[in-house]
Amino acid sequence: MRATTGTFSRGLRFALAAFAIALLARIGFEFWADDLQAQPLEDAPIAVAGGGALDARIRLRARDSYRLQLLFVIPADGRERLRNLLAEPVRRDGQQVSEGVVVPLRWSLSEADSGRVVAHGEPRTEGLDAWSGDTFWREAASFAAPPGWYRLRVQATQPVPELAGVTTLINVGLRPKASSSWQTEWAWFGRLLCVFLDPLLMLAALLLAWFAGRSWWVARRAAAAPA
Template sequence: MRKRYIYICLIFLFLHYPVHMLFVNYYSKKPLETQISLNPAGKITEQIEIRMPEIYEFDLSFSRKTHEIMELNELVGGSLANNKTGVVIPLKWSLTSNESKKVIFQRDVQTYGAHLWTKERIYRTIDSITIYPGDYILTIEILKPIPELQDINAKIEISYDPKNSTTWHTDYMWWGTIFNYLISPILIISLLIRLFKSKKN
């Protein structure tokens, strides 16, 4: 009976890692990441799937590859070195339920500055709202051409911040990772030692 218990625990520990990874890959996938034209003024209409209730961030992201950092400070704004507001990009966006065809959100926004610089891209906030699971139609339209940014690759991205998570899904992604890399190896080694000793006896 003791050996059976050890085998069951080992099977659980070995299976938890791939199951957790599948869970993370499914729920952490960005609902949207697509390019949009700034000059001429572009418009996108995309169907998106929301898989968990969360506070989602809508961002304009800009490539860092075509301009130097000081020029990006002036055009996009928001770096720590020189906190400029950058070129203002006016846009309007709406989110419609694909099932009921009801408009859930609709806003006009003046976007400026940046809230995040990474190695590859710069992120500017469009909006931040709570969305519940389901299929939606997202429409975003740039309201005027932005010739100053025409050489910079721009994207619309939707994501959520795990640090500000509000659901058990993100809690399980975080604590499951800690369990897989810190706790599970210790338990596996301990159980294997016990199993070896029980066979020896």
């Protein structure tokens, strides 16, 4: 009986150790994936109405496909007006010249240490690509570069007075479902896999708690039993 109990206790300790390793790996993966998929630049203001500029230091964590977006914060009482301003066709001499008011930009991405430019462009942004409850989005550019620290410069090459009073922001982030590095592939796949693994970890935790409690109770009864 004692040999059986000892074997059970060793098996339980091994199972607890394996569970602890699996749990630490799960937590570590979450921190790693969050850091990898964090936006290199989030909600940085740029005054496009007055031809403003942005100069920011950003970090790319993987060589992947990134996108630069313009975000327009929707005023509390001006959603329809802003939507029309950004998306309604603009006509001149009977011809459509743009989809919504144009925000012309000039941007460059350069290595923080050497200053070498690795990507640049002069997009003529127009229209709407997406929206949420409080924001309209336009995609301005896309680029790929090795992991590291960079200097991002964005300039509104002409004032856009139509957007006076509208808070305009710039985001840089990964392109969803367009990853090209093994890190982002693993992050996307790992998060999907965790949807199925997390319930199994919870079940394993409950089973181990039950076995540990049973082992403690058996050991206590054995210690209390008369010799």
